[in-house]
Amino acid sequence: MAFVEKYRPAVVLLDLGLPPDPDGTTEGFAILNEILSITPDTKIIVASGHGARESAIRAISEGAYDFYQKPVDADEIGFIVDRAFRLYDLEQENKKLQQREETTRLPGLVTASEQMEQVCSVIERVSPTSVSVLLLGGSGTGKELLARALHDLSDRNNMPFVAINCGAIPENLIESELFGFEKGAFTGAMKQVKGKIELAEGGTLFLDEIGDLPLPLQVKLLRFLQERVIERIGGRKEIPVDVRVISATHQRLEDQITDGRFREDLFYRLSEIVVNIPDLKDRDGDALLLAHNFLNKFSRAYDKRAKSFDKDAARAIASYDWPGNVRELENRIKRAVIMSDSKKITLDDLEIDYSDDHIETLNLKEIREKNDKAAMLKALSLTNGNISETARLLGISRPTFYGLVKQYDLNIDK
Ligand SMILES: Nc1ncnc2c1ncn2[C@@H]1O[C@H](COP(=O)(O)OP(=O)(O)OP(=O)(O)O)[C@@H](O)[C@H]1O
Ligand SMILES: [Mg+2]
Structure with a gap:
């Protein structure tokens, strides 16, 4: 079994008659099941004694791949083993293909959570439609990546994807950015310029940081969303535009609406479908998976040796809060890869501020102790410090309670 765990073999030849039961099959079947529970893909070929067809058939029904009857015929067993390897290889190949498909269903997006x-699945489902999608997520959670994925998966994908960051453009320029202007519309308007909305014709318009759009512009955008026509600044013509609108923000739009900083009617136009993108720390297992992806990508790009993370670095990646989400992770890994000259990235390379309470302990004793203490303090406060009551709530006796107080060094007088 130690070998099985270490080498995860493609093919195993297994005799059912094993000590301590060499004449029976109990040990053989136990091993068969144990191997399959560790490496379910392993092809197990069972050897059965003469006239033991029944156990051979039972072995197959329990997951063995094939069997042969003793005495061994070298040609026959060679043939069975070859075939087992071939099947194993095929299955592995198939698995890899499936996994690859899973990671590329949304182009560029890495996740296992x-x-x-x-x-x-929401993105995939709505991408073929033209409904407006509002992406809500903290900074660096992948809003732009998902907006592009929506576009790439839609049948507008051979038409333009035009992004405009409403938070990065000075208020007096946003209107001309969005709607364009005619020659002579204002001083300096030397020629006609099309706006982003018009440039996205037939494709997708991505309004990033929509929460930062000034109120007067919100009115104009709303009008466009209702009428689906624009007028360039200084123009007199209404120009129909067919675009799919995706917007994104890290702000809480409900609060902005309550404060009168965001128009409710615009919100409803933009949010036919709302997608909430979770923070990286709330995606189980994704931080490490992404970290490995970025590590591979950057060590190739910068021709560096770094191939893996050492234990502390991996633990820190898994337990750190990642306030800047995927973008922060990507930047830290990039810097670490560039700065490091060794094969393993260390905690120092990552420059994560890593205090002990960031690390999730998996030590059961520590976890129990922490939970015990929390429950005891809570029970004490619920009973205003009445010890008998507290012990009763906790389901333990008074002496046990005092024993724990001493063990955990709790100050219950306070
Ligand atoms: N799930 C993911 N898999 C792979 N890369 C990702 C993923 N999510 C985000 N990224 C990468 O992280 C970076 C930040 O993503 P993106 O720009 O889409 O986030 P954002 O929410 O728009 O961030 P910001 O709030 O800073 O504008 C990009 O380089 C993007 O490619
Ligand atoms: Mg962004």
């Missing part, structure tokens, strides 16, 4: 899977 259930939380993001849900997001992905």
Whole structure:
């Protein structure tokens, strides 16, 4: 079994008659099942004694790949083993293909978490339609990546994807950015310029940081979304435009609406479908998966040796809060790869501010102790410090309670 765990063999030849039961099959079947529980893909070929057809058939029904009857015929067993290897290789190949498909369903998006899977399936489902999608997520959670994925998966994907960052453009320029202007519309308007909305004709318009759009512009955008026509600044013509609108923000739009900083009617126009993108720290297992992806990408791009993370670095990646989400992770890994000259990235390379309470402990004793303490303090406060009551709530006796107080060094007088 130690070998099985270490080498995860493609093919195993297994005699059912094993000590301590060499004449029976109990040990053989136990091993068969144990191997399959560790490496379910392993092809196990069972050797059965003369006239033991029944156990051979039972072995197959329990997951063995094939059997042969003793005495061994070298040609026959060679043939069976070859075939087992071939099947194993095929299955592995198939598995890889499937996994590859899973990671590229949304182009460029890496995830293995259930939380993001849900997001992905919404994106896939709405991409063929032209409904407006509002992406809500913290900074660096992948809003732009998902907006592009929506576009790439839609049948508008051979038409333009035009992004405009409403937070990065000075207020007096946003209107001309969005709607364009005619020659002579204002001083300096030397020629006609099309706006982003018009440039996205037939494709997708991505309004990033929509929460930062000034109110007067919100009115104009709303009008466009209702009428689906624009007028260039200084122009007199209404120009129909067919675009799919995706918007994104890290702000809480409900609050902005309450404060009168965002128009409710515009919100409803933009949010036919709302997608909430979870923070990286809330995606199970994704931080490490992404970290490995970025590590591979950057060590190739910068021709560096770094191939893996050492244990502390991996632990820190998995337990750090990642306030800047995927963008922060990407930047830290990039810097670490560039700065490091060794094969393993260390905690120092990552420059993560890593205090002990960031690290999730998996030590059961520590976890129990922490939970015990929390429950005891809570029970004490619920009973205003009445010890008998507290012990009763906790389901333990008074002496046990005092024993724990001493063990955990709790100050219960306070
Ligand atoms: N799930 C993911 N898999 C792979 N790369 C990702 C993923 N999510 C984000 N990224 C990468 O992280 C970076 C930040 O993503 P993106 O720009 O889409 O986020 P954002 O939410 O728009 O960020 P910001 O709030 O800073 O504008 C990009 O380089 C993007 O490619
Ligand atoms: Mg962005």
